[in-house]
Amino acid sequence: MRACLLEGDEEMADTLEFQSRTGGFDLVQAADQWLQPMMVLDREFCFVFANRAYQRIMGKTWKEMEGRYFFDVFYHAPKKKVEVEATFRETFDGELTHLAEQPYELEQPDGSIHVRTWQWVQKPFFNADGQVTHIVQRCEDVTDRVELMRQNEIMSNELAHRIKNMFSVIMATARISGSLADDLEGFIDEFNDRLVSMSRVYSSLTTNDWYGLPLRHILKEEIEAAVHRDTSRYSLSGPDITLSLKSTKDGALIIHELASNAKKYGCFSQPEGRLDVRWYLEDEHLVVEWEESGLTDVKPPSRKGFGSILFHMLPNLKVTRDFRETGLMVTVRSPISISIFGEEEA
Template sequence: MQDDRTNAINIAEDSDNGAHRRGPRDADFDRLASLAATLMTAPAALLTLADAHGRQIVQAHVGTSAAEALGLAERFLASDPAEARDRTFLLHAGAPIVASGRTVGALLVLDGGERPAPDLDKLEQLQDIAALAGSLVVLRDRSQAGARAEAALFHAETRRAIALEAAALASWVWDPRTGVVECDTLLPELFNMPSAATMRARDIVVAIDRRDIGKTRKIFQEALKGSDDYSGEYRIRGFDPPRWLAARGRVVERDADGRPTLVFGVNYDITERRSAEERQRLLLREINHRVKNTLATVQALATQTVRHAREPREFLDAFSQRLRALGLAHGLLSEYEWRGIGIRDLARLELSPFDDAESPRIAAIGPDALLSADQTLGLALILHELASNALKYGALSVPAGKVAVSWTVKGSAGDKQLELEWVESGGPKVSPPAHHGFGSILIRRSLAKVISSEVTHEFPAEGVRAHISMPLGETLEA
């Protein structure tokens, strides 16, 4: 009998990996254990299966308590045949449980005493019951694998949805045969349509700005005819400034005749990117325009400076300082993308080289106001020339001298005027110049490009004065 048990089961476990626990109840395995006991007219039966670590567990039992079933399983599956004897039960018959070509457990029929070995028919029937148990194991594993795959698919779909949402991507699936587009909730929003889970392709086409529809249709038709991949950008009707969308799609299925049957794709908002590109183009055009004007200004500065200079050193000093003043204004305009700068920033930038930070002698006071690019460059040269003259001949040429620069903004929105005063005091007594040098010419003519501007330059005995008047666009907040 012991040899029959060993040959029939052939899954002897060592003492460390024996059956030490009861598996979860399963009605199907319980029925098979009961059927085996009935087949052999035996009082008890056990069905054991290997767990994930290869240890045999009691999956079903009849005719014994749970605690007793655990002990019996350990004895009958021990590698030492002597351990298989028990005063209450002896092994009557057994069959291995095989799943996917691998032995995963055993079906054991127990009796209370010695009895003749079962005939071959019953042993074959017992093996059939064990085979059913093996089939149940395979089905259970496949079911669990399917559940894991379904869970993995759900997690992947969740990650995809989160990624699309985070990237503000609207996904869609289009069936060209029906014209129906299945989509997420973001797609109708991008096309300025009511929320929906499906849309009609022709409604999407109608929503595209007519300036872009011809090019968009052509590119899309090329993808449908054979290139498969589609990529385009277009504006949406009803937005000012325009809303720009990008679309990326791919034909993923075709019928036997090559006609597309399924197209996947995404749309996303690129308005900010297109606006940035447009600003960049405008900035480049402005820079090109300014560079030409600046070159012309530099050429004029060089020509006039050398004409009024008495020696090369005087020319180099005067020209380099005027270039520096122009360069400072250019640098500030570049930082603000040539959209204009505040007069406070300009005054601080151009006058600081002529002042002493520890003991200031130049006071600049007034509300901030936005200067255009032409106003910025013109006023920069004027402030530089006034400060340079004050340092050489006027108030800044003596320790006690001071300069007050003040300005006001007059008028209402759309008709504002900047009035700037330059007043020197505490310097040497002023005498009107016998002839006007190039610096004086720059002061009077630097704003010639600014329409309705006016510059006066006076030389009273108590100190040089200048008055500048020019139109403004807007006043900046303090």
């Protein structure tokens, strides 16, 4: 039976073999001190050995287990008993078997509790005649593997959720762009521009682990795309603020529309035109001021555009637009609780 105890782990077997050659080594005693839980059952499913680690994790003493039927010691619901018993019988048929992973709470020397996930492995023990006389059950720590699988599942679900949201935004963008376009060519140009803007933002979010982006970064990317990297045409002024994930995506759409309109109709459509953007915190709100200048005879548009519709789709924003004679002035106020990273509710 001592040789049977070595079947639980090849490295342990090598170690014990080496030590036994050095004289008088007690294999049962070594297995009893082994940190990995293990036990041995005979063909009647009765205990013939259980080391201290096994006793500790199962909450039983050896006196409570010695010589007793496994299912008398540990109650199993009828369906579970059939499953476990079938696994044991399969092991006695000479097969290496596994039971499902189970979480266990282990008390550490300092009194703290660590949760580990273990999987029971049953290995047949053959006697000299090739008959399976016992099964050796040992426990494998599969915590890291289970945690990796859990994280992969979370990531897959999150990716699916983000893809679904992204396509919803694309479909809404296509629908609104189509309703406002004068012709097919105009629709294609504007829709493509919006998709390129979304691509920039999603690429930056991916690089930043989807934690939201700095407001300055979004402004710089969208404005420079409109002015072809000519930084002399605009200025940015405000504290370092990182937007929440949702505000990053919504804010990028708004800034893209403002920059595009500035290029087509506003300050960037004229050589002397200029843009100054300021932002600050006031009364539990993030306030952004978009001020265009260098124009003459500026008038409100005759119909609602994509930007106006977008503002109406974001009820938490308070937007004022002042069509001054020298250029458009837009002020956007958003509650800090939903706009700034770390402030929004989970």
